Amino acid sequence: MTDIHPTTTPEEVYLTPAQVALLIPGMMKAALAQLRYRGLGPTYLKPTAKLVLYRRDDVIHWLERSAFTSTREVA
Structure with a gap:
């Protein structure tokens, strides 16, 4: 039996x-901007100004961390 080791890793x-807003139903670019400002959104990169x-x-x-199993859970 041979070991299977991936030789390549998926690219980031x-x-x-705008693409994140399309990825998450109901998300708006302005809401993402507010989440960045408040430090509550997904980690982001800012390579230029x-x-x-x-x-x-x-x-x-980030989205998966918001999963709940009951409405009784505190957000």
Whole structure:
């Protein structure tokens, strides 16, 4: 039996705020901006003064952390 080891890793996927808004139903670019300002949104990158990017995996991870199993749970 041979061991299977991946020889390549998946490339990071970077998204603009507009693409993140399309990825999450009901999300607006302005809401993402507010989440960034308040420090409550997904981790983001700012390689230049005007460019904001998100790693797709970070957005999914942030979204998954908001999962609840009951309406009794505190947000």
